[in-house]
Amino acid sequence: MTNRTVLAEALIAQTPWAGATRAPLAGDASNRRYERLTDPISGRTAVLMDAPPEKGEDVEPFVRISEYLREVGLSAPEIYAEDAQYGFLLLEDLGDDLFSRVLKRDPSQERQLYEAATDVLIHLHDAPSLSLSSYDPALMTELAALSLTKYAHGILGHHDTDALGRFESRFSDILHRETSGTKVVIQRDYHAENLIWLPDRQGVQRVGLLDFQSAMLGHPAYDLVSLLQDVRRSVPAGIEMRMINRYIAASGMDDHDFRTAYSVLGAQRNLRILGVFARLATEYGKPHYVDLIPVTWAHLMRDLEHPALVSVADVLREALPKPTPENLAKLGAS
DSSP states (O other): OOHHHHHHHHHHTTSTTTTOEEEEEOOOSSSOEEEEEEOTTTOOEEEEEEOOGGGTOOSHHHHHHHHHHHHTTOBOOOEEEEETTTTEEEEEOOOSOBHHHHHHHOGGGHHHHHHHHHHHHHHHHHSOOOOOOBOOHHHHHHHHTHIIIIIIHHHHSSOOHHHHHHHHHHHHHHHHHHSOSOOEEEOSOOSTTSEEEOTTSOGGGGEEEOOOTTOEEEOTHHHHHHHHSOSSSOOOHHHHHHHHHHHHHHHOOOHHHHHHHHHHHHHHHHHHHHHHHHHHHHHSSOGGGGGGHHHHHHHHHHHTTSGGGHHHHHHHHHHSOOOOHHHHHHHHTO
């Protein structure tokens, strides 16, 4: 029995799930692990999050943001018990109906689910904000540069430092120009694998929220990009356009400015994802993330067609190797 098993059992013993059976749940790209606890008498369930501090995890942001989201009327998991020192949370179980699973079973619900998810963002961005760090141009540029320092480097064995310098300078300027203005709470990983359909609830509470612990303050278009330029699930162009229109109409944001920011932030997000997936494959022994790179690349190429990105588009097209099978094999074999 590991030390973390003992610590987890000590927390559970203080709750109504003391005699529960435990079964593992699918994790994510982090060091967190999850288990579902089921009470053998009542059948009630809960979820145990195991987030080891010694591996860089911290449950306190999750607790804080979950409480905030619930306060503003959204369906984040209720926290039943916590041990912040050792990195354990006992959470409300929102179930298994991830948007991706629901839509695989019943594609006819696609428009309804994406409208509900878009309405969550409209609701959240209209709510009182929270004091969080800013997802500012400096940080966004640094993370976008992972496409060169991790993705290109992982394939070529080096990266073009001159191209990196030109990209960083120009992209920072674009972000300052096109993504300034009002900042809202952005969850930063808002997509079909992190949203749970709760049809028995009403309105925006029909969307269960997960994996929001990295929330920051940023441009209102960011989470909409995350939702609609999903690298794990293809969102039809018609749905993407309808949801952008829906958000603009409800929020009152300037149409041209919002669509420009959407494309710029799409490029930023997809550049970051290229680098992160390459790093997961080459440095963390998770080569299956390479399979998602071609979709990420396709989103990026489309974003780079926007006139606002003309000063970095050619730099990136020259400096980033295309995700050919041969190039992806180099990442997967690292």
